[in-house]
Amino acid sequence: MVNATLHYYYDPLCGWCYGAAPLLAAAANVDGLAITLHAGAMMSGPNRQPVTPQLRQYVMGHDQRIQQLTGQPFGDAYFNGLLLDNQAVFDSTPPTLAILTAEALGLDGLSMLHRLQQAHYVEGQRIAEPAVLQQLAQELGLDDAAFAAEYQRQQGEFAAHVGRSHRDMATHGLSGFPSLLLELNGRLQRLELSPYLGKPDAFAGYLQGLLAGAANLGTDDAPFCTPDGCQ
Secondary structure (H helix, E strand, O other): OOOEEEEEEEOOOOHHHHHOHHHHHHHOOOOOEEEEEEEOOOOOHHHOEEOOHHHHHHHHHHHHHHHHHHOOOOOHHHHOOHHHOOOOEEOOHHHHHHHHHHHHOOOOHHHHHHHHHHHHHOOOOOOOOHHHHHHHHHHOOOOHHHHHHHHHHHOOOHHHHHHHHHHHHHHOOOOOOOEEEEEEOOEEEEEOOHHHOOOHHHHHHHHHHHHHHHHHHOHHHOOOEEOOEEO
16 A cells, blocks of 8 residues: 655645645545645745735736636636735735644645635635634634634744745755645655646546556656656
């Protein structure tokens, strides 16, 4: 039996991570594959930013490219609501804490991440605000009081979690978000997401091929896989 884990380095405010969301959803359905989330705090602390015309111009160029390549929807409430809201702040820390809290309470972290991405990019919600996070957690079935208490506790774990993510990324030459490492029987290999953007079924097949190769041949002889198939 193959011990397989997909390590996902992400940020909830990373547009390309939103573009890759269908790939991660497909990966979650691959038998025998666990997914571990590693947050990078891309827009935390001194990197948090208020919404300004300059920020809107910058992110819209990327978002339009993401939509073109992946088919992921961006809502009018985001483009013409949130990105025009000069009272809003883009801060990775609160939504990341919500994901860590959800995981600590037994909810799949990927489910919380995907709900946050939908709230941000489609619904134009301010996902840096605790009240919004509380509502989203409630939608996913988490108890209000338990979520609030665990969210507060996770604030003390945040820096250590992010520090581990950054050390892992540096060790394995991962330069940005989203990034993936596939762990097969204790051995790690980098995976490229870009060839599969907009092709979740091909990505799932790619992963299945890697797992099958590791099971049948050993990790050293795993098949070479591309969006067009495995050899």
